[in-house]
Amino acid sequence: MKLIVAEKPSVAKDIARVLKIRNSKDGYIEGQKYIITWCIGHLIQLAYPEEYNPAYKRWNMRDLPIFPRKFKYAVNPSTSKQYEIVKNLMNDERIEEIICATDAGREGQLIFGYVYINSGCKKPVKRLWISSMTDEAIQEGFDNLRDNKDFFSLYQSARSRSEADWLVGINATRLFTVKYNQMLTIGRVQTPTLSLIVSRQKEIDNFVSEPFYEIEADCEMFTATWFNKNGTRIKELSIANEIADKCQNKEGTITKIKTKRATVERPLLYDLTELQRDGNKKFGYSAEQTLEAAQNLYEKYKLTTYPRTDSRYLTKDMKNKLKGLLLNIKDGWEGSEYCVDKIINQKINADKRVINDSKVSDHHAIIVTPNIRNVKSIRLSEREKNILRLIVARFISVLDKKQEYDQTNIELKIENEKFKARGKKIVIPGWKEIEDIILGKVKQNTDDKEITANIKVDDKITPKEIIVRTKKTSPPKLYTEATLLTAMETAGKQIEDEKLREEMKAIGLGTPATRAGIIEKLISVGYIKRNKKNLIPTQNGIQLIEIVHEKLKKPDLTGEWESKLGKIAKKESLPRDFIYDIKKYVAEIVKEGKRSTIRNVRFEDIKKRKKPNNKAKNN
Numbered sequence: 001m002k003l004i005v006a007e008k009p010s011v012a013k014d015i016a017r018v019l020k021i022r023n024s025k026d027g028y029i030e031g032q033k034y035i036i037t038w039c040i041g042h043l044i045q046l047a048y049p050e051e052y053n054p055a056y057k058r059w060n061m062r063d064l065p066i067f068p069r070k071f072k073y074a075v076n077p078s079t080s081k082q083y084e085i086v087k088n089l090m091n092d093e094r095i096e097e098i099i100c101a102t103d104a105g106r107e108g109q110l111i112f113g114y115v116y117i118n119s120g121c122k123k124p125v126k127r128l129w130i131s132s133m134t135d136e137a138i139q140e141g142f143d144n145l146r147d148n149k150d151f152f153s154l155y156q157s158a159r160s161r162s163e164a165d166w167l168v169g170i171n172a173t174r175l176f177t178v179k180y181n182q183m184l185t186i187g188r189v190q191t192p193t194l195s196l197i198v199s200r201q202k203e204i205d206n207f208v209s210e211p212f213y214e215i216e217a218d219c220e221m222f223t224a225t226w227f228n229k230n231g232t233r234i235k236e237l238s239i240a241n242e243i244a245d246k247c248q249n250k251e252g253t254i255t256k257i258k259t260k261r262a263t264v265e266r267p268l269l270y271d272l273t274e275l276q277r278d279g280n281k282k283f284g285y286s287a288e289q290t291l292e293a294a295q296n297l298y299e300k301y302k303l304t305t306y307p308r309t310d311s312r313y314l315t316k317d318m319k320n321k322l323k324g325l326l327l328n329i330k331d332g333w334e335g336s337e338y339c340v341d342k343i344i345n346q347k348i349n350a351d352k353r354v355i356n357d358s359k360v361s362d363h364h365a366i367i368v369t370p371n372i373r374n375v376k377s378i379r380l381s382e383r384e385k386n387i388l389r390l391i392v393a394r395f396i397s398v399l400d401k402k403q404e405y406d407q408t409n410i411e412l413k414i415e416n417e418k419f420k421a422r423g424k425k426i427v428i429p430g431w432k433e434i435e436d437i438i439l440g441k442v443k444q445n446t447d448d449k450e451i452t453a454n455i456k457v458d459d460k461i462t463p464k465e466i467i468v469r470t471k472k473t474s475p476p477k478l479y480t481e482a483t484l485l486t487a488m489e490t491a492g493k494q495i496e497d498e499k500l501r502e503e504m505k506a507i508g509l510g511t512p513a514t515r516a517g518i519i520e521k522l523i524s525v526g527y528i529k530r531n532k533k534n535l536i537p538t539q540n541g542i543q544l545i546e547i548v549h550e551k552l553k554k555p556d557l558t559g560e561w562e563s564k565l566g567k568i569a570k571k572e573s574l575p576r577d578f579i580y581d582i583k584k585y586v587a588e589i590v591k592e593g594k595r596s597t598i599r600n601v602r603f604e605d606i607k608k609r610k611k612p613n614n615k616a617k618n619n
Contacts, residue, residue, distance in 0.1 A: 001094045004036040004128075005086060005112055007102040010299060011133070012038040015101060018138045027085035035089060039102065043083040044114035046166050047072035061178045065171045065590045067583055071163055073118050087119040100148055101128040105308055105362055106569065107513060109151055110158035127151055131306040131363045133299055134371055154362075157569035164188060164561065164582045171586050172552060175593045176544075182603050184544060185525045188558060189510045190518050191544075194527050195553035196487050197479055198537045198545040207475035213240035214471060217247065217412065217419045217463040222451050224412050224419035224463075237468070243417055244466045252414035254459045264403040266353060266431045268312035269365035270394050272512035273485050275307070275387070280482040282439070283386050284533055287481050287516035293387040294366065301378055302371045304391055308513040309363035313356040318364065322348055322399065328373040333392055339434045343399050354398055367395050393438035403430035408451050412461065423451030478534040481519060488515050491559030509558055543601045549589045557585075 006012035012029065016022070021031030028037035049056035051072050056063060075083050090098060098121070102108035116125065125148035130141040165188050172186035212233040215226035225232050226243060234240040268274070272291065279290035294307035323344065330340040343349075368391060380388065408423040429436075455461075479487065488509040510518055519535070522528045527541030537545075545553055561582070567573035 002034050002097045002099055003089050003092070003095045004034055004099045004101050005090075005115070006036060006038040007108055007111060008040060009038050011101070012036050014133060014299075015138055018135050019142065027082055028089060035092075035095070036101075037086050037089050038082070039086065039111050039115060040079045040082050041076075042111055042114070043076055043079050043086065044073050044118050045076050046162060047074040049170060059174050059178050061175065061594060064175055064594075065167075065583075065586050066174075067167070067586075071166070073114060075118075083115065086115055087121075090116065090119045090121040090123070095123065098123050098125045099128055099142075099145065100125055103308070104129045104131065104306065105513065106154055106158040106161070106511070109155045110162060113155040113159070125149075131309075132302070132369050134302045134369050136370070153571045154569045156575045157565045160568055160575045160578050161565050163579060167579075167582050167586050168552075171590055172548070172593075175590055176548065179593065179598060180547065180601070180603070184603075185521075185527075186544075186548065186552065187518075187521075188561070189514070190521055191548060191552050192555040192558045193484075193488060193509055193518055194522055194537070194541050195545050196484065196555060197522075197528055197535055198542050200476060200479055201537050201542070204475045204478065209472045209475070210235075211237075211470060211472045213237055214469045215240055215244050215247075215419075216467045216469060217252070217414065218465045218467065219412070219421075219461050219463050221455070222410065222421045222423060224410065224421040226417060226419050228418065233471075237470075240468045244468050247414040247417055247463070248466045249462070250415050251460050251462045252412045252419070254410065254455055254457050254461065255413045255418075256411035257408065257455065257457055259406050259408045261427070262405055262407050264405070264430070264432065266349075266398050266400065266402060267394065268353060269314070269367060269398055270391060271310050271312045271365060272307050273310070273489050273515065274312065275366060275390060276516065277482040277485050278390050279387060280480055280485075280533065282390070283383075285383060285387075286519070286530075287485060288520050289383060290387055291516045293381075293384045296384055297380075297388055297391075301380070301384075302369055303375060303378070303388060305365075305367055305369060306363045307366055308511075309366060310512045311360045311363060312365045313359040314350075314354055314364045314367070315357050315360050316355050319350050319355055322350055325368055325370065325372070326396065326399070328370050329368060329392060329396065331373040332375040333372065333438075334376070336392065336396070336438065339396050339437055342434070343396060346401070348399050349401060350399060366391055368392060389438060393435050396438065397431040397434045400431040400434050401428065403432045404428040410451070410455070414463070421451070425450045478531075478536060480533045481535065482533075484519065484535055485515060487555075488518075491555045508562055509555055510562070540603050543603055547599050547601060549592050551585060552589060 004012070004015060006015060016029045016031070016036050019031065019034055019036075021029050021034050021036050023030040028035055049066050051074065052066070052068050053063075056066060089095065098116070100109075100112045100116075102112045126145040127148040127150065128141045129146055129151075130137050168188040169186065172191075173184065176184045176186060212235055214232050214234070217224045217226070226234075234243075270278075272294065275294060276285075276287040276290045279285040279293075280287065285293075291307065294304065297304040298307050326340045326343060326348070329336050368388075372392070375388070404427045406425045406427055408425070410421045410423070412419040412421070426432075477483070491508055509515070519528075522541070523530065526538055527544060528535050528537050530536075551557060561578070564573055564578050564581075568575055568578060
């Protein structure tokens with residue numbers, strides 16, 4: 001008899017149905033060959049500080065830093081009954097082998113590992129590792145079970161993350177809470193993320209807007225803008241008016257026309273962070289809302305693959321499945337017929353922007369499953385339908401060609417003053433056509449309008465009007481969830497280039513699976529708030545960043561730690577070295593915090609809350 005341990009009851013029921021395990025019991029389902037049970041999130045957690053020393057129940061600065069010689073574990077009181085069921089089944093003499101079927105990722109490995117170790121079980125363990133919850137994928141996964149020992153380094157990475165969050169959360173939270181006599185929540189990832197939002201707000205508050213002027217020549221066929229070697233902006237209105245008056249009603253000469261062919265490369269497939277960005281930009285969804293919808297599409301409806309991935313590529317063994325998935329979309333997604341036929345007829349473009357084994361670690365990019373053919377019979381919420389629409393549009397788009405266009409640059413001279421205009425003519429719509437059809441055409445914010453006039457160098461043009469436009473410099477924009485997710489992904493560095501962002505992933509703040517939760521935590525503890533799409537720091541959040549140690553709010557340092565956790569998972573670094581660095585960091589923060597003077601700050605609108613026993617989750 002084999003015991004399967006899933007992460008949650010719904011997944012266990014799906015597996016039970018595929019494997020024909022039908023006899024429901026209290027906390028598990030039993031069959032002839034298998035028994036399947038489930039965790040309910042973390043059944044085991046790191047123990048509270050008072051489990052090491054009863055004196056730690058009282059929060060006291062002189063006890064800090066708290067560094068357990070060896071971490072202890074405790075049963076989560078809210079799910080203790082289910083833990084006992086799982087533990088007893090693991091140690092049941094009928095069970096010869098255990099199959100770990102928790103989520104195929106770092107946290108899923110930790111959930112199982114904590115239970116397995118604390119139950120005292122020594123039986124051999126196999127690992128179910130799948131990226132899709134379709135019946136076919138589940139069966140294929142059980143036909144190709146892997147040795148759980150292959151994932152020990154992933155477990156070590158997850159355990160190191162958990163212990164690091166405990167060490168930083170417990171010590172920093174107690175330090176500042178006691179010092180300021182106010183419940184203050186500090187976290188390894190949470191606090192530098194808050195620092196990004198507060199810093200942006202300060203940039204905006206300190207920004208002084210300055211007026212500037214631009215001169216436009218309305219040539220009817222196109223609009224040209226005055227420029228010199230310093231650009232198009234003029235600081236003095238009198239100078240702008242003087243140039244405009246000089247050129248008004250005067251004939252100009254076309255001095256330059258240059259047309260070149262340019263392309264817009266296809267986007268990459270979705271990972272979770274990119275999907276959350278687009279969910280926010282296009283529909284205004286929070287990162288948490290997008291994650292919830294994507295999880296439902298994967299787990300409940302089996303329409304898409306595993307969502308908590310950081311990869312935007314597929315593996316080469318999936319190349320021969322692409323045509324079948326396109327045909328499944330054609331069968332199920334209304335309005336996709338032209339798009340699918342276009343891709344298949346012109347040859348599927350599955351190049352290295354789509355297929356790249358070296359860019360896939362635990363899970364490939366988020367794509368549709370064959371079940372998409374049945375989507376018409378499934379009742380999805382509006383949010384689920386919109387997130388699925390994004391995934392469908394992206395999957396078809398990346399298999400199309402680049403968009404190609406002709407860009408025309410024109411220069412015009414009037415009274416020795418130079419003006420320029422730029423036009424754009426789409427030649428091959430490429431992937432943009434697919435996106436426009438599936439998502440609906442989005443208005444482009446661009447000055448590159450098509451120039452249809454038949455003009456050539458030395459042609460004479462008298463502008464209809466010369467206009468002085470009054471403008472002013474703009475402050476940086478408030479973070480939206482879309483732009484904050486980008487900043488978290490690149491540890492605060494402003495990187496727009498998609499390729500560079502991919503390279504920066506290893507040193508980001510948090511992981512795709514945790515970023516939404518971090519944003520929601522900052523909102524729930526009252527450090528930031530939503531204002532439409534924008535994220536704004538509260539006075540409490542601003543005050544917290546004022547008082548915490550500089551290292552606690554450095555995004556790049558936290559990003560380096562995330563990189564080290566990745567190296568532990570790849571067996572390129574040792575957990576003990578990582579924890580040593582974390583302890584060194586915590587000791588420095590506590591030492592500095594104890595000796596620094598108390599700043600005159602006031603925290604507003606925070607209700608007096610009972611000090612929690614454990615801050616292990618303050619990541």
